[in-house]
Amino acid sequence: MAVEDNSKPGSSHGNDYSIATMLRTFSEPSEADRPFVPRVGGQRFFILLLYASVLVVASIEFFASQRIWYGSWDVYNSYVLTVTGVFVFLGMVMLLSSKRNAVDAYTLPIPRVVLVSLGLVMFSLSGLALIYWNKSLEGWAVALSIAMIYGFLMTLIGGRGFDTKDTLRLTTYATGLIIMILVPVHEAFGVARSPSGEYPFTLLNLILLTAGMSLALISVQSFQTRDGFVGAWLLGAMAIFLIAFHEQIGIVASGNYAPYDRALALIGVTFSFLPLVMYVWRERVYFFLWKKLKTANTLIESGDYKEALKQSNDAIRQCSRVGIEDRFALPWSLKADALYRMKAYEKARVHYDTALTIDPKDSTSWCHMGNMYAFEGKQEAALKAFDQALKVEPTNGYAWNNKGTVYQSIGMFEDALICFDKAAGYMPDSFDAHINMARLFSKLGHSNDALYNYREALDARPNSDAARDGIKREFFRSMCLDQINGWEQLGMDTSYLRKILDEDPAHFVSRSKEFLKNIVEQRTQLTVLPSSEHVDVNTAIQTILRVTEGPGVTLDRIEEATSLKMHDLVLPLALLMETDHVHFKTVGRQQVYVSKGKAPEKPPEPVVKKSASPHEHEKKSAHARPVRAPIKCPGCGQVLTGDETKCPNCDLPFETASFDCPICHEEVPFSSSTCPKCGAVFRGEVEDAVAGSVAEPPSGEAPKDKKKRRGWPRRKKAKAPPAKKEPAPKPKSKEHRRREVVTIEPTASVLIFKRRK
Numbered sequence: 001m002a003v004e005d006n007s008k009p010g011s012s013h014g015n016d017y018s019i020a021t022m023l024r025t026f027s028e029p030s031e032a033d034r035p036f037v038p039r040v041g042g043q044r045f046f047i048l049l050l051y052a053s054v055l056v057v058a059s060i061e062f063f064a065s066q067r068i069w070y071g072s073w074d075v076y077n078s079y080v081l082t083v084t085g086v087f088v089f090l091g092m093v094m095l096l097s098s099k100r101n102a103v104d105a106y107t108l109p110i111p112r113v114v115l116v117s118l119g120l121v122m123f124s125l126s127g128l129a130l131i132y133w134n135k136s137l138e139g140w141a142v143a144l145s146i147a148m149i150y151g152f153l154m155t156l157i158g159g160r161g162f163d164t165k166d167t168l169r170l171t172t173y174a175t176g177l178i179i180m181i182l183v184p185v186h187e188a189f190g191v192a193r194s195p196s197g198e199y200p201f202t203l204l205n206l207i208l209l210t211a212g213m214s215l216a217l218i219s220v221q222s223f224q225t226r227d228g229f230v231g232a233w234l235l236g237a238m239a240i241f242l243i244a245f246h247e248q249i250g251i252v253a254s255g256n257y258a259p260y261d262r263a264l265a266l267i268g269v270t271f272s273f274l275p276l277v278m279y280v281w282r283e284r285v286y287f288f289l290w291k292k293l294k295t296a297n298t299l300i301e302s303g304d305y306k307e308a309l310k311q312s313n314d315a316i317r318q319c320s321r322v323g324i325e326d327r328f329a330l331p332w333s334l335k336a337d338a339l340y341r342m343k344a345y346e347k348a349r350v351h352y353d354t355a356l357t358i359d360p361k362d363s364t365s366w367c368h369m370g371n372m373y374a375f376e377g378k379q380e381a382a383l384k385a386f387d388q389a390l391k392v393e394p395t396n397g398y399a400w401n402n403k404g405t406v407y408q409s410i411g412m413f414e415d416a417l418i419c420f421d422k423a424a425g426y427m428p429d430s431f432d433a434h435i436n437m438a439r440l441f442s443k444l445g446h447s448n449d450a451l452y453n454y455r456e457a458l459d460a461r462p463n464s465d466a467a468r469d470g471i472k473r474e475f476f477r478s479m480c481l482d483q484i485n486g487w488e489q490l491g492m493d494t495s496y497l498r499k500i501l502d503e504d505p506a507h508f509v510s511r512s513k514e515f516l517k518n519i520v521e522q523r524t525q526l527t528v529l530p531s532s533e534h535v536d537v538n539t540a541i542q543t544i545l546r547v548t549e550g551p552g553v554t555l556d557r558i559e560e561a562t563s564l565k566m567h568d569l570v571l572p573l574a575l576l577m578e579t580d581h582v583h584f585k586t587v588g589r590q591q592v593y594v595s596k597g598k599a600p601e602k603p604p605e606p607v608v609k610k611s612a613s614p615h616e617h618e619k620k621s622a623h624a625r626p627v628r629a630p631i632k633c634p635g636c637g638q639v640l641t642g643d644e645t646k647c648p649n650c651d652l653p654f655e656t657a658s659f660d661c662p663i664c665h666e667e668v669p670f671s672s673s674t675c676p677k678c679g680a681v682f683r684g685e686v687e688d689a690v691a692g693s694v695a696e697p698p699s700g701e702a703p704k705d706k707k708k709r710r711g712w713p714r715r716k717k718a719k720a721p722p723a724k725k726e727p728a729p730k731p732k733s734k735e736h737r738r739r740e741v742v743t744i745e746p747t748a749s750v751l752i753f754k755r756r757k
Contacts (some may be wrong), residue, residue: 098479119154486584
């Protein structure tokens with residue numbers, strides 16, 4: 001069996017590591033979440049870079065020269081007010097739209113909604129009061145400006161991106177910033193103004209600057225999340241906004257940026273630029289973190305596990321530098337993956353436990369845990385691990401496949417078949433699921449079902465010797481079982497043939513000839529009693545040859561055509577089979593057919609699928625209109641109207657039957673009106689088609705050898721069960737696989753490892 005591993009720590013991994021995803025919404029997960037997946041780039045990052053470029057221009061305007069303003073002073077001040085206002089607004093949107101998926105660690109007595117509401121009210125009323133009373137406020141403008149900043153702060157910390165600790169840090173930063181802002185403000189408003197020529201080096205100003213700067217620097221270094229840095233940046237930008245706001249409404253308006261304005265601008269520029277730099281530094285750390293993780297993943301794929309282990313350790317150290325080693329699961333699970341491939345299972349299990357503690361929804365790590373338990377013979381623990389993976393992701397075909405492997409190893413074959421069938425349904429192109437099912441069917445003696453799955457496995461991996469050998473072996477065994485089933489239907493004892501098939505299959509054909517020879521001798525030597533009915537063997541033979549024209553007929557049909565009982569058909573059929581004129585073949589598990597010719601001992605060579613040439617594609621497009629196609633009996637080939645419940649020629653029931661489309665050879669349920677692949681119409685009107693036209697394969701081209709699954713219901717692509725509207729791992733397309741499949745270690749059959757993305 002094949003056991004496969006599925007990578008999805010949480011739902012954080014896509015098809016490839018993204019070093020920088022340029023287009024993102026403002027709504028980003030909070031870094032306080034557990035699990036957390038760091039992002040690099042995004043709209044936030046580019047807005048901050050844009051602010052930094054504007055900041056350089058503003059610095060030139062404020063400090064280098066005031067003569068490069070374009071237009072009048074009022075126009076320039078309005079420009080500064082608008083630009084800073086836009087950045088402040090965008091920053092608020094970024095913070096208030098942050099997602100918080102983990103349990104909220106907010107413990108302040110005021111609910112977040114109330115805090116945001118109070119902050120907006122305080123911010124709005126303070127601003128309106130400043131606008132309405134402006135010049136007449138005098139020193140009260142200072143108090144209202146401080147209230148405006150604190151109202152802005154309350155609005156920010158009411159967002160879901162901040163926990164209690166970050167709330168206190170941001171409040172401390174805002175307080176330090178306000179204390180520093182008081183230096184130019186109290187001088188501008190004439191409150192405890194310094195003697196002429198001593199500003200800003202008075203004792204009061206030095207105390208305010210030292211205290212405010214200490215609080216701001218200590219708090220900005222203690223932020224653990226990028227939301228904290230964004231909040232600190234916004235408070236600094238708010239200081240610059242207040243300069244233009246005061247000038248615009250006429251509070252201590254000087255008609256230009258006076259020394260007090262430039263001092264306030266210097267504080268705003270410095271303490272908005274500082275958290276911006278720290279934010280960018282965090283981006284840089286995340287960039288190199290993802291680079292190391294991608295390198296580790298590539299090294300695991302290439303087999304260099306020791307170097308992959310080193311890269312994973314470096315990634316864990318980088319996570320520690322930014323304080324997310326207990327919230328980011330992928331470095332731990334990649335390290336465990338490397339140890340897992342080195343077969344250091346005890347060490348790998350420790351790191352998988354760490355990763356699963358951080359992110360219990362990592363279905364891949366659960367798969368790997370199950371694999372390790374399976375390697376160690378701990379089947380019960382392995383099944384529990386695979387159940388956990390399927391609880392997280394019910395459509396995880398790798399987990400279904402691996403679970404089936406464990407079931408097979410403990411002899412629960414029916415459960416194993418169910419698991420393999422689900423795995424093949426969710427991963428139709430999976431070699432391992434089909435090869436596992438084929439081997440198990442072969443072990444259980446269901447050669448027809450094994451043959452079907454070996455062919456599916458060969459389609460998935462055309463160079464597989466195991467699949468090719470399996471097809472040859474099961475095709476031959478299936479042919480032998482067909483002959484056995486046929487004689488059993490005629491009431492013959494076939495224990496001799498079954499013994500040969502089990503003990504000496506290489507000589508089954510020659511020994512079966514001896515079996516036929518004995519039947520002929522015994523039947524021809526029987527004494528015909530006067531009361532018994534005479535059997536005209538020659539007439540029976542001619543009738544059998546006539547009715548078996550085409551694909552063949554059932555024994556019941558032969559019995560009806562020859563007017564003989566089943567036991568009377570033994571001799572003519574034995575004579576025909578001894579001379580290779582007819583052979584038995586079984587449809588499903590019950591229906592025995594008699595077909596012309598010698599029973600094939602080798603399967604036809606598999607057809608290599610080739611992509612259509614552009615010319616062929618154009619030709620197909622030109623004839624893309626739907627056409628009428630006949631419905632044929634899958635047993636005898638009789639053309640039908642489509643209303644029958646069973647074949648009038650061979651009595652094959654159609655309730656669960658299917659037939660091959662004459663156009664594309666796709667297998668279609670008998671009740672279908674159209675072919676889902678080529679659109680051919682079997683019943684009803686054909687739009688834009690010539691009435692009565694029938695599409696047949698081109699002359700000289702034999703119909704494709706369409707694989708039919710006999711006895712086991714033909715599987716359709718399984719669909720994900722309806723979920724709570726989560727991105728149900730999209731039945732996995734080839735492009736959306738989180739880990740590649742790499743064969744490693746056999747248990748019941750084969751174990752598969754799926755690398756992380």
